[in-house]
Amino acid sequence: MTKKLIIVDWGTTSFRAWLLEAETGTILSEITEGKGMRALHRSEFSAYAKSQLDGWRADSEETIPVYLAGMVGAPQGWQQAPQPPLPMRGEELVRDIVPVADMADTYIIPGVRQSGQPQDADVIRGEEVQIFGAMASLGRQSGLVCLPGTHSKWCEMQEGVFTRFHTSMTGEVYEVMSKHSILGLMADPSADFDSDGFEKGLGQVEGEGGLLNHLFKARARVLYGDLEQSQTASFLSGMLIGAEIRAMRDIYECEGREILLVCADRLAKPYSHALSHLGLSSRHISSKDATLAGVRALAALHGVNSK
Amino acid sequence: MTKKLIIVDWGTTSFRAWLLEAETGTILSEITEGKGMRALHRSEFSAYAKSQLDGWRADSEETIPVYLAGMVGAPQGWQQAPQPPLPMRGEELVRDIVPVADMADTYIIPGVRQSGQPQDADVIRGEEVQIFGAMASLGRQSGLVCLPGTHSKWCEMQEGVFTRFHTSMTGEVYEVMSKHSILGLMADPSADFDSDGFEKGLGQVEGEGGLLNHLFKARARVLYGDLEQSQTASFLSGMLIGAEIRAMRDIYECEGREILLVCADRLAKPYSHALSHLGLSSRHISSKDATLAGVRALAALHGVNSK
Numbered sequence: 001m002t003k004k005l006i007i008v009d010w011g012t013t014s015f016r017a018w019l020l021e022a023e024t025g026t027i028l029s030e031i032t033e034g035k036g037m038r039a040l041h042r043s044e045f046s047a048y049a050k051s052q053l054d055g056w057r058a059d060s061e062e063t064i065p066v067y068l069a070g071m072v073g074a075p076q077g078w079q080q081a082p083q084p085p086l087p088m089r090g091e092e093l094v095r096d097i098v099p100v101a102d103m104a105d106t107y108i109i110p111g112v113r114q115s116g117q118p119q120d121a122d123v124i125r126g127e128e129v130q131i132f133g134a135m136a137s138l139g140r141q142s143g144l145v146c147l148p149g150t151h152s153k154w155c156e157m158q159e160g161v162f163t164r165f166h167t168s169m170t171g172e173v174y175e176v177m178s179k180h181s182i183l184g185l186m187a188d189p190s191a192d193f194d195s196d197g198f199e200k201g202l203g204q205v206e207g208e209g210g211l212l213n214h215l216f217k218a219r220a221r222v223l224y225g226d227l228e229q230s231q232t233a234s235f236l237s238g239m240l241i242g243a244e245i246r247a248m249r250d251i252y253e254c255e256g257r258e259i260l261l262v263c264a265d266r267l268a269k270p271y272s273h274a275l276s277h278l279g280l281s282s283r284h285i286s287s288k289d290a291t292l293a294g295v296r297a298l299a300a301l302h303g304v305n306s307k
Numbered sequence: 308m309t310k311k312l313i314i315v316d317w318g319t320t321s322f323r324a325w326l327l328e329a330e331t332g333t334i335l336s337e338i339t340e341g342k343g344m345r346a347l348h349r350s351e352f353s354a355y356a357k358s359q360l361d362g363w364r365a366d367s368e369e370t371i372p373v374y375l376a377g378m379v380g381a382p383q384g385w386q387q388a389p390q391p392p393l394p395m396r397g398e399e400l401v402r403d404i405v406p407v408a409d410m411a412d413t414y415i416i417p418g419v420r421q422s423g424q425p426q427d428a429d430v431i432r433g434e435e436v437q438i439f440g441a442m443a444s445l446g447r448q449s450g451l452v453c454l455p456g457t458h459s460k461w462c463e464m465q466e467g468v469f470t471r472f473h474t475s476m477t478g479e480v481y482e483v484m485s486k487h488s489i490l491g492l493m494a495d496p497s498a499d500f501d502s503d504g505f506e507k508g509l510g511q512v513e514g515e516g517g518l519l520n521h522l523f524k525a526r527a528r529v530l531y532g533d534l535e536q537s538q539t540a541s542f543l544s545g546m547l548i549g550a551e552i553r554a555m556r557d558i559y560e561c562e563g564r565e566i567l568l569v570c571a572d573r574l575a576k577p578y579s580h581a582l583s584h585l586g587l588s589s590r591h592i593s594s595k596d597a598t599l600a601g602v603r604a605l606a607a608l609h610g611v612n613s614k
Contacts, residue, residue, distance in 0.1 A: 083531075113527075113530075113531055114527075115531070118507075118528055118532040118533040118534070119507075119510060119511050119514050119524065119528075119532075120514075121524065121527040121528045121530070121531050121532035122523070122524070122527045123526070123527045123530055123531065151523060152519075166516055166520050167520060167523040167527070168516075168517065168519035168520045168523065169488070169519050169520075169522040169523045170519050172488055172489065173484075173488075173519060173522065176483050176484060176487045176488050177480075177483060179487070180483045180486070180487045181476070181479055181480075181483050182479065200425075200426075203426060204426050207426050207427075208554070208557060208558050209473055209475075209554055209555075209558065210475065210518070210550055210551065210553070210554025210555075211517070211518045211519070211550070211554075212459075212475035212476050212477050212480060212518070212547065212550055212551050212554065213473050213474060213475045213476075213551075213554060215476040215480065216429070216458060216474040216475065216476045217426065217428065217429070219430070220420075220421075220428040220429045220430045220474070221425055221426075221428045223420075223428070223430055224390075224420055224422070224428050224430065225425040225426075225428035226425040227425070240519065243517055243518070243519055244517065244519050244520075246517070247515070247516055247517025247519065247520060248516075248517075250515060251515050251516065
C-alpha cells in the first residue's frame, strides 16, 4: 500500500492542505479555502486542525503524518517552532521540527533567521520550505529564489546550503500607501495592471531622489506629468517592485542567472516584467508546487514513513 | 500712521493668521488655532475667512491687505492659484498672485512646480514663501533649505533665484507605516524620542538592502536584534529621515554648507540630529518666522502699501 503524507500551509489569513502520495507527490485530495489563524481564537487551533484533517486520516489504515509550515509555528501560532540561524542544509532544518503536543504524528517545520550584525537581522517563516522545494522540483543544489509577496524574500541556496536571505516590505508598503496615504485618493489598488504605468514606475526609480521622493512623484506626475490617474496603482507597483529588485541586485549576483520566481500567478506577471525590464531572466514556479515539493523533501529528510 | 499687513497660512488642517506692522514685522495680533479647510465645506471658506479677519480690518482706517499662502490656493482650496515653473525670482512669483474674488484687497500667493522631464515633476504649495522668507530673514541670496514635514522639501536658492526642489514623503510614510503596517503592532508613534533607537535607524539605512528591506528590519531587530519595542518609533523615524537626507545629499551640494532647517521645533531636533550624524551642519528657523518674513518680502515685491 502506498504511503501517504498530509501537508498544511497555515498562515495568518489562509489554511490550505493536501493529501499526497508521499513518493510520487500525486495529490489525492485538497482543501483550498480553510480558515487563517486570524479568523480563529487561539484555543480553537487544535480542534480546527483536527476537524479539517481527521477525515483524511480516519480513512487510512496507517497513521498519515501531517507536516505544517507557515505562521502556524510563530509565537502567536498553534505551537511555537524555533527559527535557527543560517547557513543550514535541509538535514539541519529538520532537526528543529516540532511535534505538535495534542495531535499524533503532526509536525511543525521551523522558520529560519539571519544572524550576524544587528543590522543584518532578518526572519522568515513559511517560505523556507518553498526554497528547498524550488531546488527539489528543479533537481538543483544552487539558485537564487525571489518570493514576491506582502514581505518579499530574496534567498540564496549554494550547493544545498541555504546561505542567506533579505526581506523587503514591498507588498505591505503597496497596500498601506494605496489605502492610507494621499496616493490612495488617486490610486485604485484593484485597477487592472497597466503596463505603461508600471514601466513609468520602473523608470522613475532609476532616477535620483530615493524612494521617499519617488513616492511623491505619483502625485506630481498626475498633476503635471504624463501619468493618468487610472495608472497610479500600476505606477506605484512598478516603483516598489523596481526598488526592491534594484536593491537586491546590488546584493546578489544576478547577471547571467535565472531567478526562480516562487509566487502566485498574479504576482508572476509584474515581477517577471520588472526583472526582464532590468535585463534579468526568471522562471516562475507556483507557490503551491514549491510548498509541496519542499515539504516532501524535508519530510523525507525527517524520516517520515521510514520510522 | 503705520501701514499694516495681514498674513494667513491656511492649509488642510490649520488656519493661522497674523496682523503685522508691515515695515517692522512687529506682530500686533495673532490667531493660532483656526479651522483647516478639511473642517469646513468649500462653500464656507469665504465666510470663515471674513469672520476671522474682519475684526482686524474693521478697527483700521485704511484697508489692510491680506496675503494667504498654503493649500488655500490648491484646486480644492478657496480659489485656485497657479503653480508656475521654476526657476524664478520673487519678482516673478508675485506676478501670479491671485486676488480673491469675494474679499477686497485679499491675495493668494501661488505655488511653484518643477518641470522638465516627466520623472522630474514635483509640486510645492505653501513652503515657497518660507524659502524666500528664510533668505530674507538671514539677508542671504543663496542657500539650501530643508523643510521637514508630512511632505519634506529640499529647496535651493541661488543668487535670488529659486532654482529647484525635491519632495520626500517622509512624514506621511512615517504616519502611515506606524498606524497601518505590522510595525504599528510594535511602534507607538507618540512614544518619546529615543536617541539610541533613532541612531540605530540612521545606521540601518547606511547598509545595503534599500528602504523596503530596512523597513522590515524594525521587526527583525526587535525579534532577534538589539532593539527594544519601545524604540521602534524612533528607529523608524531615524531610518526615514536618514534615507531622505542621504538621497538629497546625492543631489544637492551639502559639504561645508549650512543647511537651513525650516520647521516646527519638534522636527528640528531629529533633523538636526540626523544631519549632524552625517557630518552636516544646520541652522533652525521656525516655520512661523519663515512664513512671516517670506510673505512680507513677497508682499513688498507685489507693491502692497505702495499702490
